[in-house]
Amino acid sequence: xxxxxxxxxxxxxxxxxxxxxxxxxxxxxxxxxxxxxxxxxxxxxxxxxxxxxxxxxxxxxxxxxxxxxxxxxxxxxxxxxxxxxxxxxxxxxxxxxxxxxxxxxxxxxxxxxxxxxxxxxxxxxxxxxxxxxxxxxxxxxxxxxxxxxxxxxxxxxxxxxxxxxxxxxxxxxxxxxxxxxxxxxxxxxxxxxxxxxxxxxxxxxxx
Numbered sequence: 400x401x402x403x404x405x406x407x408x409x410x411x412x413x414x415x416x417x418x419x420x421x422x423x424x425x426x427x428x429x430x431x432x433x434x435x436x437x438x439x440x441x442x443x444x445x446x447x448x449x450x451x452x453x454x455x456x457x458x459x460x461x462x463x464x465x466x467x468x469x470x471x472x473x474x475x476x477x478x479x480x481x482x483x484x485x486x487x488x489x490x491x492x493x494x495x496x497x498x499x500x501x502x503x504x505x506x507x508x509x510x511x512x513x514x515x516x517x518x519x520x521x522x523x524x525x526x527x528x529x530x531x532x533x534x535x536x537x538x539x540x541x542x543x544x545x546x547x548x549x550x551x552x553x554x555x556x557x558x559x560x561x562x563x564x565x566x567x568x569x570x571x572x573x574x575x576x577x578x579x580x581x582x583x584x585x586x587x588x589x590x591x592x593x594x595x596x597x598x599x600x601x602x603x604x605x606x
Contacts, residue, residue: 500524500576503549507542511535525555526572529562536570543574551575 500519504526508514511531518525530536536557543552552574560569 496576499548503546507539507546507549509535509538509542512539522576522578524549524574524576526574527570528572529560529567529569531567533557533568533570536568536572540572548577549574550577 497519501517504514504517512528512535513530514526514528516527518527530539536554540552540554543549552572555571555573557568557570560567
């Protein structure tokens, strides 16, 4: 049986082109949706990975903060222990010195002189006491000058006072404890080392 196409030839081609266009447009839309969905998935995965890294960093930073606080606390404890150690060493080093000071004062104290208080600050000692006369105070100062342990006596104040209905002289006397020979030698050596250096610097400046 013979079929005869009664539709115009151009209309048929136009319809085919329109069908191809719709098909291509649908393919482009589907492709765009697929690309967008894939990009969205990739973007979400990057966000999740970054959030995981951020969470890890925050956790590690919190651990470091705790470690730093612990280190700071330990450092404070170490500093406190070192301070106590220095105090103990200082007390141990000055314990014998204090005993020697009292022994030396007892030996150098002339008759008619009585001490009311003794105050020590480093190597400087302040004596406050009573004497029957100013001559007794002068005698005490001469005894201190002759001491191998004490030096530099200086009368700070002397005034009349009444003690047990008797007129006496109340005095304040300052003196120093001599440096041990090792410390004195070290200080002298340091002074000698400084002088040549200063002289050399002066010569260099003069040149």
